[in-house]
Amino acid sequence: MKILGSEITPYKTYLNRRKFIKGSLASAMLATVTSSAFANHDSDLSIYTKNLNENDKLNSYEEITTYNNFYEFGTHKKHPHLNSGNFKPRPWTIKIDGLVKKPQTFDLEKILSNVTIEDRVYRLRCVEAWSMVIPWQGFQLSELIKMAEPLSSAKYVQFVTVFRPEEMPGQQKRTIIWPYREGLRMDEAMNPLTILATGLYGHEMPNQNGAPIRLVVPWKYGFKSIKSIVEIRFLDTQPETSWETLAPWEYGFYANVNPNVNHPRWSQGTERRIGEFKRRETLMFNGYEEEVAHLYKDLDLTKFY
Amino acid sequence: MFSTRNFNRSKPVLFILILFPSLLWAYQFVNGNLGVNPIEKLMDELGLMALRLIIITLMITTLSNIKPLKSIVVLRRMIGLFAFYYVCLHFSTYIVLDHFLDIKFIIQDIIKRPFITFGFISFLFLIPLASTSTNNMIKRLGFKLWKKIHYLIYPVAILASMHFYVLVRADKTEPVIYMGIIILLLLHRIFKRLTRPQLVQ
Numbered sequence: 001m002k003i004l005g006s007e008i009t010p011y012k013t014y015l016n017r018r019k020f021i022k023g024s025l026a027s028a029m030l031a032t033v034t035s036s037a038f039a040n041h042d043s044d045l046s047i048y049t050k051n052l053n054e055n056d057k058l059n060s061y062e063e064i065t066t067y068n069n070f071y072e073f074g075t076h077k078k079h080p081h082l083n084s085g086n087f088k089p090r091p092w093t094i095k096i097d098g099l100v101k102k103p104q105t106f107d108l109e110k111i112l113s114n115v116t117i118e119d120r121v122y123r124l125r126c127v128e129a130w131s132m133v134i135p136w137q138g139f140q141l142s143e144l145i146k147m148a149e150p151l152s153s154a155k156y157v158q159f160v161t162v163f164r165p166e167e168m169p170g171q172q173k174r175t176i177i178w179p180y181r182e183g184l185r186m187d188e189a190m191n192p193l194t195i196l197a198t199g200l201y202g203h204e205m206p207n208q209n210g211a212p213i214r215l216v217v218p219w220k221y222g223f224k225s226i227k228s229i230v231e232i233r234f235l236d237t238q239p240e241t242s243w244e245t246l247a248p249w250e251y252g253f254y255a256n257v258n259p260n261v262n263h264p265r266w267s268q269g270t271e272r273r274i275g276e277f278k279r280r281e282t283l284m285f286n287g288y289e290e291e292v293a294h295l296y297k298d299l300d301l302t303k304f305y
Numbered sequence: 306m307f308s309t310r311n312f313n314r315s316k317p318v319l320f321i322l323i324l325f326p327s328l329l330w331a332y333q334f335v336n337g338n339l340g341v342n343p344i345e346k347l348m349d350e351l352g353l354m355a356l357r358l359i360i361i362t363l364m365i366t367t368l369s370n371i372k373p374l375k376s377i378v379v380l381r382r383m384i385g386l387f388a389f390y391y392v393c394l395h396f397s398t399y400i401v402l403d404h405f406l407d408i409k410f411i412i413q414d415i416i417k418r419p420f421i422t423f424g425f426i427s428f429l430f431l432i433p434l435a436s437t438s439t440n441n442m443i444k445r446l447g448f449k450l451w452k453k454i455h456y457l458i459y460p461v462a463i464l465a466s467m468h469f470y471v472l473v474r475a476d477k478t479e480p481v482i483y484m485g486i487i488i489l490l491l492l493h494r495i496f497k498r499l500t501r502p503q504l505v506q
Contacts, residue, residue: 267414267417272344279403
């Protein structure tokens with residue numbers, strides 16, 4: 001697991017580090033107006049880069065936060081960055097319902113005080129054939145699932161994004177059916193690679209990247225990694241997901257990164273890593289074959305794409 | 306009443322105005338100012354510009370039916386050739402920058418992906434239009450045949466707008482607007498044909 005960051009940071013230290021970064025950011029901005037506002041990252045990049053694959057390089061904070069697919073803020077890549085200023089990610093609650101011992105609503109702060117925030121450096125592969133390498137901070141989804149106490153009949157997990165058209169201008173238009181929904185099979189959700197991310201580059205999750213809490217499933221196309229989650233539902237049948245509902249011939253429930261299964265719009269054999277000139281080969285399961293291939297050994301991936 | 310001279314005089318200004326975006330994007334591309342995914346951005350901008358110019362050439366024909374604007378038609382060739390210029394840049398960005406001359410892959414892409422098929426056929430149809438654009442060619446072919454060849458602009462426009470429509474993932478407003486304009490312009494031509502007084506043979 002070369003790319004998997006395994007630095008474990010207790011939540012308190014994590015908060016402190018965030019404070020430190022904010023502080024140093026302010027002083028960096030005071031000290032120099034001309035240099036990049038995020039120059040302070042350079043000093044502690046080693047935290048992230050030590051877990052990188054030799055072929056991978058971190059994408060910059062600027063790249064990660066100005067080129068996003070988050071249709072709640074508009075359909076253009078720059079819209080989330082430009083239009084997410086009014087979004088208020090605090091306070092935040094997550095409703096847990098469906099096949100659980102007791103449906104309940106968790107305060108985000110309460111969830112965070114019960115989990116361990118870790119650094120996870122993951123490749124993110126968009127279905128549009130571009131990719132990035134992102135240093136997330138978050139915790140394993142399995143930790144929250146344990147808190148939620150699902151019944152043994154629960155086979156799937158569904159996630160729902162917040163619906164706030166007044167703060168998310170993209171939702172004022174019916175480009176897709178709001179709210180955005182995604183889902184995972186239970187064993188996918190419990191896989192140690194699957195995380196709920198609350199930050200990136202040591203910052204609290206920026207609004208345009210899915211503040212305050214989002215899913216990251218690194219072996220699946222980016223649209224599976226649903227943002228700004230307000231509800232998690234446990235089900236015994238496969239849930240409907242947004243893109244699959246909109247265009248089932250293009251997007252499947254599984255959406256595993258797979259260079260051998262073509263998409264009618266984009267060849268999935270290659271990808272452009274943001275910041276690179278030439279395309280590179282797309283890896284099976286986005287390079288996480290070792291960790292997740294066993295989940296699909298009985299599944300025809302050309303049928304269940 | 307605008308005379309042919311008025312329109313001819315505006316040509317140099319128009320020439321610079323339409324050329325300018327391509328120079329700007331090239332400059333920005335070389336200097337790394339075209340955003341996070343510059344190849345995609347360059348390709349999108351060039352393609353959109355080409356589609357808009359194609360639509361403008363259709364509009365010019367329609368506008369020239371209005372008496373005071375009759376002479377506007379003298380601008381059509383230049384704008385049409387600029388459309389071809391932008392399509393060529395768009396296509397070569399795709400071939401060279403996006404796929405690095407991986408011809409085998411590109412051929413598969415053109416065959417397999419409907420939106421690229423539409424775009425490619427549209428490009429092919431533009432070639433005879435551009436290459437018969439000189440006065441000399443009109444003379445050599447005769448106006449009737451020349452005009453027939455230039456009816457190709459209709460499939461070009463339709464295919465180009467479909468190329469854009471299929472490419473967009475969810476919010477299809479912009480391509481639908483372009484398609485709407487093209488359909489209106491075509492309907493106007495059909496209407497004109499049907500209501501044209503028949504010449505006695």
